[in-house]
Every structure is written in structure tokens, then in C-alpha cells.
Amino acid sequence: MPIPPEIAHLTRQGTFTGFHGSPSTDVPFWIAPQNATQLRKALELCITHKTPASVKGSSWSISSITKPNRVLIDLGQFHNEVPPVRGVDSDHVDEAPAKGKYVHVRGNVLVRYLNHTLAMSTPRLALSTSGAANGQAIAGAIATGSHGAAIGYGAIHEAVRAVCLLTSPDTAVLVQPEAASFNEGLAKSLASELGVPVVALADDEAFGAALVGLGAVGVVYSLVLEVEPLYQLKAVWVDRDADDQGVFDAIDDDEPARLAPSVANAFNVAFAFNPYPEQGTAIWGSVLRKIKPTEAYVGPRVAHPRFGNSINFWIAQQSPLLRKLCPGVVDWAIRQHYHDSAPPPDKALFPGDAFGDTTLAQGMGRGIEFAVHRRHAGKALRCLLQALKRELKDEGRALAGAMGMRYVGPSRLGLLGMNCADRAKHPSFNGIACFEVGAMAGPRDANTTRIFQACERAMRELDVPFTLHWGLENDGLLASDIERYFGGNVDRWRKGRNRILPDAVQQACFRNPLTAQVGLTS
């Protein structure tokens, strides 16, 4: 493929490796455009040679959603005259934000940078929610429906009010819901930044598709987010033994926050489970509420690397054996990690600190996440815990990790985020419970793969509709799984995508192995 001279110096061969070592593949054309003209040239190359454009975020996804084709467009060096995070011109606003401010963010901005910039701004601001860690590009995080445990809010994409997508070398769209917040002025101002006309598209299906676009709706140049005044998070910890009926009852009754009765307005609800405890605490819950800041924000806290070092990794590798020889030691190590012996002080944290740098070093993490509607949470929890126990008892395979459970509020306009549902079929949908089976293991660890497969088999036998996180391990996810879980949203997403990418050449350009695997694209 002949590379145009304008981008030849920005193009190299390379090996793409995801943050945790998977996927990994050789890339013949790794292009790092530094401005919009070069980005459009890179897209022209893809369209001319009919090769899909893979866009690189932070490569934190473990699934094939991030597996590059022959061309990888790396936006790590992309910049232009406008600041990466800025306000929205009031002349472009038709509908004022409900409680905070609109900020216009370039798609390649990292969540870490965004948290800090918002917290330092005047007035001081914050994302309403984020994932548990902050290394994703904002466009990458949203593309896979990334979420925290915001039972009272939803996933990160809930904050998006408009998305600007470059959809070919010559076309771009500004996608908003039908009840649009911004007028044509915003689209016009973006045209001068991208060097192509930006078509304003106010359409709920197109917006729903763009919200969790799975890397298959164009290059996300920028997003307008609604953010809120800076807050802190204060936690109540719920530490219980494995057989504590109170936890299971609260989950079965769909009232998980009642485990922390002192918290009137629970914002985040999460649990971690040690699947095979001999004795002692095996369930760690946290119920968080938002409070007005009690101190000034001065900068991000440095993460304590207690989890992500090679010694811990080595110990985790031995845990299946240790689990057989001296299970109490493994329980102790897990308790240490989950603050059993030294509960953290009841300290309020800024959101960017509560959900800051990952403490798990590169190449040391595996994870599969099952999402079910909240009403199925108890069933799914028991099913997965039993599957993990069975694997140990029958096959001698122990997970080098634990299982996390998080609640996420329902999406308002998203279509294929894990927290989205077909509202016609599920009028009382109130959000999801997500179960992440996580291991400190290398990408090719066969035991971990078999444990994940056993969990997946058990969930299929349970006969509760589930989906898998788009960005975590999901090779087994089928078209029939997503049809069952998302219902009519699957077709709505396709229709919305077709409005964003009306030509077959555009559709062929923006797709990836995962969207093909689940039948969303060719």
C-alpha cells in the first residue's frame, strides 16, 4: 500500500500489544497523525485501499474490539490549536445543562487528565462517574460502555451530550439526541477545526449508536460532556463473612444499599467476593455517597502500588497451589488487599483519587465481566460463585484473584452499553449488576481461560440473559447473546450507525473483529 508523502514520516511498522498483553498483533501501517489534515489523509488511505481503520485509544481493552487491522490510527500525538478540554461557546447552547457545565473534550484525552483539569478549573468540576481506574482515553472508555459502580447515575457515557465524528476524509457529523442541546453554530465551529463540513445530526438512534459506538462509527474527534461541580466521595464499608445472609438478602431484594443504612443517597455500590474462603471476611462492600468537598483540591494522589508488583504477581501465580496446601494464607492475602486487617480511614476522596491510577501493572490482569439486569443479580451471583467453587473442587483450578460486583444505573439514551435495555420489552428496567471475575494472570494462562469458560458455561445454563463487557475478555460472545440481552436495541444501533455512516465504503472502513463476531458489522 503506497503511503501518501504527507503522512509517510508518521507511518511505521509496529507490534500492537494491549495494556494487559492481549490482543497482540503486528501492524504494517501504524500511523500517528498530529493534526486533522494528516488524520484525514490516513482515512483516505484506508478508504482508497478498502482496509478498515482501527483507531487506537489507550489500548486498555483486552478484547478484539481493540485488535488493529492493517492500519492503526494512533491519536496519541494528535493536537490542534484548541485546548483539549474547553468550555462551549454560550452562543452555541440552546439548552442549558441541568446542574453543572458543558465541557468540550477531544476524544484522545485521557480520563486521568480530564479529572485533573476539571478539578483545577474555575469553577471546580468533575465527571459524574468514571471507571475504577483512569488510564483510558475518554473516547475509548465510552466506546465500550465503561462504567464504575454508579447505581445512582449510570455509565460514563451518560454524561455525553454530543459527539463529533470524522466519518471519512471529507465528511464529519455532530451527533446529538433529538432534544438537542446545541445549535448549528457548534457544528460550524467544528468544521473549521477539522477542515471538512460538519453535518448536524439530531437523531436518537444515531446518538444512541454514537454513545457506545464500539469503535465502529467513525473517528471520535471530540465529545461534549455535561459535568458537575466538584465533589468528594465518602464510603461506608460493609465487610462480611462468606455465608452472611444479609448481603444475599439485600441483593435478592434489589436493595443492596440498605447494607449501609447510614447512607441516605447511595451513589456507588460495589462488592468484592473471595470465592473460596476458609474463614473470616470474604465479602467487602462499599457504599459511597457524594458530599461537598471538605478540603481544597491540590492535585492527584499517587496510587499505592501494593498490588501491582512482580512479587505479588508471582504470589498470585502460586495461589492455586497455595490454595490447596494452605488456603488460610491465600485468604489472608486477599483480606490484606481488601483492607480487612486495617480498614481505611473514613476519608473523603475526590473522584479522580477514589478512581485513580491502576495499581495493577501492565500484563498482569485478566478479566471477564458478566452484566445482568438488577433483578437477576442474586441468581447470577450464586451461579458464578458456585462455578468458581466447582472448578476448584472438581478440576483443581483456583482463580488467582477475586470477583467484583458493581451496580450501574440505567442508561437514558444509550443502546448497546451494558447498562442499556430495550425499554419497550423492559419498561421497569432499573439498571444492571456486573460481575467481574478478575485474575492476576498473564494473557496466556490456560487455567484462567478455563475458569472464565466455566463461568460462561454456568451463566448459559442459568438461562438468565447476560452480556459481556465489550472491552474485557469476550471471545465467546455471540450474536444471539446480544440479541437476547439488548432486544430491539441491536437493530436501532445498526440503523443509527447507518445514519452516521450512510455509505457502504464508510461502513466497511469502521468495524473491528468484535463487531463482526457479534454480527453488528460485516
Ligand SMILES: Cc1cc2nc3c(=O)[nH]c(=O)nc-3n(C[C@H](O)[C@H](O)[C@H](O)COP(=O)(O)OP(=O)(O)OC[C@H]3O[C@@H](n4cnc5c(N)ncnc54)[C@H](O)[C@@H]3O)c2cc1C
Ligand atoms: C486497568 C484497567 C482498569 C479498567 N477498569 C474498568 C472499569 O472500572 N470499568 C469498566 O467498565 N471497564 C474498565 N476497564 C476496561 C476499559 O475501560 C475499556 O476497555 C476501555 O474501552 C478502554 O479504553 P481505551 O482508551 O484504552 O480504548 P481502547 O481499548 O484503546 O479502544 C477501545 C475501542 O475504542 C475505539 N476508540 C478509541 N478511541 C477512539 C477514537 N478517538 N475514535 C474512535 N474509536 C476510538 C477503539 O478503536 C476500540 O474499538 C479497565 C481496563 C483496564 C486495563
